[in-house]
Amino acid sequence: MTNLNMAKALNAALRSSLADDPKVLLMGEDIGTLGGVFRVSDGLAKEFGAHRVIDTPISESAIVGTAIGLALRGYRPVCEIQFDGFVYPAFDQIVAHLAKLRGRSGGRLRVPVTIRIPFGGGIKAIEHHSESNEAYFAHTAGLRVVVCSSPGSAYDMLRAAIASDDPVIFYEPKRLYWDKEEVDLAHAPLASVLDAAVVLRAGTDATIVTYGPTTRVALAAANIAQQEGRSLEVIDLRSLSPIDIDLVNASVRKTGRAVVLHEAPTFLGLGAEVAAQISHDCFYSLQAPVQRVGGYNLPYPHSGVEDEYLPDVDRLLDAVDRTFEE
Amino acid sequence: MTNLNMAKALNAALRSSLADDPKVLLMGEDIGTLGGVFRVSDGLAKEFGAHRVIDTPISESAIVGTAIGLALRGYRPVCEIQFDGFVYPAFDQIVAHLAKLRGRSGGRLRVPVTIRIPFGGGIKAIEHHSESNEAYFAHTAGLRVVVCSSPGSAYDMLRAAIASDDPVIFYEPKRLYWDKEEVDLAHAPLASVLDAAVVLRAGTDATIVTYGPTTRVALAAANIAQQEGRSLEVIDLRSLSPIDIDLVNASVRKTGRAVVLHEAPTFLGLGAEVAAQISHDCFYSLQAPVQRVGGYNLPYPHSGVEDEYLPDVDRLLDAVDRTFEE
Amino acid sequence: MAPDVATTTPDVDAPFSVMGADGHLLVPDTTDFGEPLDVLTRRLYRDMALARRFDQEAFALQRQGELALWLLCTGQEAAQAGSIRAIRDTDFVFPSYREHTAAIARGVTVAEMLPLWRGTAQSSWSPSDYRFNIYTLVLGTQMLHAVGYAMGVRLDGSDEIVMVYVGDGAMSEGDSSEALNWAATMQAPILFMAQNNGWAISTPNAKQFKAPLHTRARGFGLDSYLVDGNDALAVHLTVREAAARVRAGGAPAFVEAITYRIGGHSTSDDPSRYRDDAELQSWIARDPIARLRRCMELEGLADDAFFDRVAAEAETLAAEIRSVCVALDPVPLSSLFRNTFVTETLALQREREEHEEFQGSFE
Amino acid sequence: MAPDVATTTPDVDAPFSVMGADGHLLVPDTTDFGEPLDVLTRRLYRDMALARRFDQEAFALQRQGELALWLLCTGQEAAQAGSIRAIRDTDFVFPSYREHTAAIARGVTVAEMLPLWRGTAQSSWSPSDYRFNIYTLVLGTQMLHAVGYAMGVRLDGSDEIVMVYVGDGAMSEGDSSEALNWAATMQAPILFMAQNNGWAISTPNAKQFKAPLHTRARGFGLDSYLVDGNDALAVHLTVREAAARVRAGGAPAFVEAITYRIGGHSTSDDPSRYRDDAELQSWIARDPIARLRRCMELEGLADDAFFDRVAAEAETLAAEIRSVCVALDPVPLSSLFRNTFVTETLALQREREEHEEFQGSFE
Ligand SMILES: Cc1ncc(C[n+]2csc(CCOP(=O)(O)OP(=O)(O)O)c2C)c(N)n1
Ligand SMILES: Cc1ncc(C[n+]2csc(CCOP(=O)(O)OP(=O)(O)O)c2C)c(N)n1
Numbered sequence A, B: 001m002t003n004l005n006m007a008k009a010l011n012a013a014l015r016s017s018l019a020d021d022p023k024v025l026l027m028g029e030d031i032g033t034l035g036g037v038f039r040v041s042d043g044l045a046k047e048f049g050a051h052r053v054i055d056t057p058i059s060e061s062a063i064v065g066t067a068i069g070l071a072l073r074g075y076r077p078v079c080e081i082q083f084d085g086f087v088y089p090a091f092d093q094i095v096a097h098l099a100k101l102r103g104r105s106g107g108r109l110r111v112p113v114t115i116r117i118p119f120g121g122g123i124k125a126i127e128h129h130s131e132s133n134e135a136y137f138a139h140t141a142g143l144r145v146v147v148c149s150s151p152g153s154a155y156d157m158l159r160a161a162i163a164s165d166d167p168v169i170f171y172e173p174k175r176l177y178w179d180k181e182e183v184d185l186a187h188a189p190l191a192s193v194l195d196a197a198v199v200l201r202a203g204t205d206a207t208i209v210t211y212g213p214t215t216r217v218a219l220a221a222a223n224i225a226q227q228e229g230r231s232l233e234v235i236d237l238r239s240l241s242p243i244d245i246d247l248v249n250a251s252v253r254k255t256g257r258a259v260v261l262h263e264a265p266t267f268l269g270l271g272a273e274v275a276a277q278i279s280h281d282c283f284y285s286l287q288a289p290v291q292r293v294g295g296y297n298l299p300y301p302h303s304g305v306e307d308e309y310l311p312d313v314d315r316l317l318d319a320v321d322r323t324f325e326e
Numbered sequence C, D: 001m002a003p004d005v006a007t008t009t010p011d012v013d014a015p016f017s018v019m020g021a022d023g024h025l026l027v028p029d030t031t032d033f034g035e036p037l038d039v040l041t042r043r044l045y046r047d048m049a050l051a052r053r054f055d056q057e058a059f060a061l062q063r064q065g066e067l068a069l070w071l072l073c074t075g076q077e078a079a080q081a082g083s084i085r086a087i088r089d090t091d092f093v094f095p096s097y098r099e100h101t102a103a104i105a106r107g108v109t110v111a112e113m114l115p116l117w118r119g120t121a122q123s124s125w126s127p128s129d130y131r132f133n134i135y136t137l138v139l140g141t142q143m144l145h146a147v148g149y150a151m152g153v154r155l156d157g158s159d160e161i162v163m164v165y166v167g168d169g170a171m172s173e174g175d176s177s178e179a180l181n182w183a184a185t186m187q188a189p190i191l192f193m194a195q196n197n198g199w200a201i202s203t204p205n206a207k208q209f210k211a212p213l214h215t216r217a218r219g220f221g222l223d224s225y226l227v228d229g230n231d232a233l234a235v236h237l238t239v240r241e242a243a244a245r246v247r248a249g250g251a252p253a254f255v256e257a258i259t260y261r262i263g264g265h266s267t268s269d270d271p272s273r274y275r276d277d278a279e280l281q282s283w284i285a286r287d288p289i290a291r292l293r294r295c296m297e298l299e300g301l302a303d304d305a306f307f308d309r310v311a312a313e314a315e316t317l318a319a320e321i322r323s324v325c326v327a328l329d330p331v332p333l334s335s336l337f338r339n340t341f342v343t344e345t346l347a348l349q350r351e352r353e354e355h356e357e358f359q360g361s362f363e
């Protein structure tokens, strides 16, 4: 076990993947010499060479488009999009090509491309640098979309994503980059970590379903609720497409109450799907309407008000309260 | 009143808008000399000149990007994206700029751009020509997203969209282009038609919430259900962002049952939001879980199986039945 | 003193030709075509004649409702045959969507070519079988896939090159420019084969760009060539030369072939709405197949028996096209559930089972 | 005979300069700068000196935690002052995000410039007040907005032109190429002002493109200019000439100014990870402000009193920056609800009211 922050755990996952499989390549803006703006690929260009850790021109569409071509040639590219708000120029290559190529080819082609996206707010960044756009990709058939939430999950999930033969959109919550934890770097890549949600904290009175940056918010809220005598179960979805609804349903059938929490705007955010599925599947177990807590339905604001914009412990607990009202 | 098919009604709306406001411009691929691949802009280049009905190079990002610039200069551009599947190259300009510019500018700038997108399946088209990607834009704060469903609604809504000072994504169901109806071309643009859902058929036993191409499916199903003694209320949402949830809720509180229907894949499709809102707001009125019927969670298939892929009367009625089971 | 100004001068290059309009050779007898001229011209002629017949039959099938759509390559056969035959069979090719001549030359079968257009599948051949990727309908995007593939070729230290087809209209997409820039910057062993057929649906070159395409490519640092696209031999010589330079480690190449889309954009298109009949007629007079045939006859490269044999082969192909086409059934929806991911997800499996059960309830 | 091949030759143009390294004029006395040289150089010097001081103060404020981020334009003042002062005040300008010198020259106030970087708003000036758009952080995208605006100018029959700033790295985005192509094809009255400062964060020109940027622009059909970007007078003459041609109905212009990003990418950047100190030092030696001052002194265009006055003015500005900055409060979230649409939607109104109520519950 090694004590690492999340950025370093991701770095370790990239290093292991590069070492294990000569077909793995990293591509992105400033990922080589600089090691990436968050230093996630720090040292890797030196270790594996500029031909495997490629500093690219500033063209997100080309990063993904050429990664597709490299994948067709037998490579396993891992692309970095520098910030969440800069993935949109690559949108066509992702949704019209990366997501569809396997189906379009009748299963003859595989495109094992991983796209890493540092995402979310809470780091006082300038505009376009704090977005939560996971719902776009989760709505896109043919993509796997996952979000890590700790150094350990980051290591295991990134290893699995790179080893996956399907395209994976891999979200890294920026505000968790500096969180530390003991990580077992001996783990081999395990496909199942890309599918399974995890109960981060067991509870009996209400279920909080969340992922990525807001797992911390949920855990903090659960602590406070505990002191007030309320036992919250916290589920980390990890995979946003597909979602591990069985685990979620089992929890909600037990607790009878659910709140879905994320940073993204609620309107057609992941919470809409989760709430719709829970409301459907647990219709006869729910004691109260499923609540959704998320960013407001606004473009991400200037950082001076982001603490008000982002769902926090207070807003989450308020929503939990609402499931007990009436 | 004039009897027109939907393509001609849209043509009339464009003509009226061009005639009324010299700042209105049309831009798109093949919209001028050819009149558009669906002939929606037929004759308008001749009538208003190539400087107002602009045949553009094939660059969707530039179509939207320059439209933004034209809007900043005081114009009111109406862009055509030739087919649903070709809007993705413009995604960045739409979600990062068009949607956000007003907010980013502190309300100082307005960008009255309308983006027309012929969309959806059912016309035996080749790949990338049958997509329902409305959820991407509906999830994007700062955009209005609307869908017409008949010649009359097409005329009124397109007029209102062009007159709106906000950006509007305007979806035109391709398979309805040739549907005819009496249209009142004397209607002045009315902003409220961009907000309000409409009850297409009143009923008492269950509510079908739908829009665009599947309104016909819903009405056909309601006819059949009627014969079986079941009265379905059919709501045409028309606006997908924002949604007129009050009208929907009023209906569901009355009927106690709801099915949301659209062509797009269900996972994070519009139905997720509508179902989540209904499940929340009508928690104590619902007799059964809200059902969702949509395209399967696959990339749109080859046309030989599209009839199986698209939700039809059978699948809808099956879902209605499920709301009566238990 | 005025500042240094570099005004763009209109490009005055004339496209490179090998045959005159009447088919006579404009180049010396000693020109190296890489193989005997009779062998080469016969191969090219056959490719082109078969493709033309394919087009005619597919067009007819569309009109009879057996195909949903067909995009003709009629008029562009020389640009395609001349190029695909000038690279090695082991060189990987990324077509756009109109490269039927090239596909046939690579051996893609009738049964593999028709499903996309009949709506029975989205693609049917395995790219690795022919080193020829499936068609791409989203304009310009295949340029980036091709550059990526070529980056892989270079990483592998292979002496393959990659060829990618693109149309004049598609060159306006941002992806196309990014591809040119990346190819040059990454030193990718790639040859861009642009078929400038004058039109992008109804949009003529003049509304698509101001400076010629080959000029643009040069501006990105590519080696750039302008060739008469209705002259199969000129295309062949140019691509051979360009491919050799790329293979030898030169800059990526961009070949602009000037040709014409005689057939209109697609079976859904009505080109009379936007183009002159006179223009069409002038290009019909420059038909690349007739031109090559005149050359072969003039130079004694083939006799009537050869042309008769090819004609007969084309008729056989036409019959095959028809019989194969009407027998094509759609790939079932259930296989899409299975093919969307390498391993079907639990969610899709459940959806598929529901779907199959629901479909089954009607049987 | 070999086919016609046009191999790209490396561009050997030297950037146009007006001043030598030591500041002496390289052009004849008779050169027409459009106004007396003392007037022009004093204006440019003042713009540049104020901008430099702005940068220093903002940098300090960031280090003290009063700004979240600052992107310095240090080193690029000549490219910006020389260009913004060479067009008319009525010409609309689209900046990228590092055009502080240009912004100051246009009159944007301190209170309007700082909020974006302090995080108290996303933009604060009204573009119409200064004919200077708000900053755009998504690379290359403003190029298309500018082309669209210029299309509007042309439709209006106005004799304005549009100028848009772009960096060397941003030129790799597909949008940038689409903008060049559209500008040429639409005959838009626009001048692209590219500041090639050698780096895009850690990425040097060599990893960004193969052929020089001005060559690329020429390939799209633009008139293209290469200028010494650390020579305010050379930039000024070049842009003046280019703007006049555009205004007269010429092709759109592309000016590539070779300069250097002395300050690093941003206050978050650590340029020592990727660039040589020797390179930095060589550019510090070519500081555009010192160079212009030497010229002014050599040519007797200003005396010490002038330089002292500007220095004093810069100090006043610095004090203002500090006091304005610390007093800036965030625009409240509630105004975002109101400003997302021209008329707040019912859904947003409800959400805002809930938000306000919830916030109120803590007060
Ligand atoms: C991104 C995108 N936008 C629009 C279209 C619609 N479309 C299909 S073909 C075509 C014209 C293409 O012209 P060109 O590249 O010259 O190829 P050609 O058809 O002449 O072979 C257009 C606009 C598309 N397929 N993809
Ligand atoms: C679409 C997009 N991708 C990536 C970024 C992140 N980014 C910000 S500045 C920058 C470098 C830009 O370099 P250049 O255009 O040369 O401008 P400079 O910073 O040198 O002035 C990058 C990669 C961005 N802002 N937008």
Ligand SMILES: [Mg+2]
Residues within 6 Å of the ligand: C167, C168, C169, C195, C196, C197, C198, C199, C200, C201, C261
């Ligand atoms: Mg063409």
Ligand SMILES: [Mg+2]
Residues within 6 Å of the ligand: D167, D168, D169, D195, D196, D197, D198, D199, D200, D201, D261
């Ligand atoms: Mg730069």
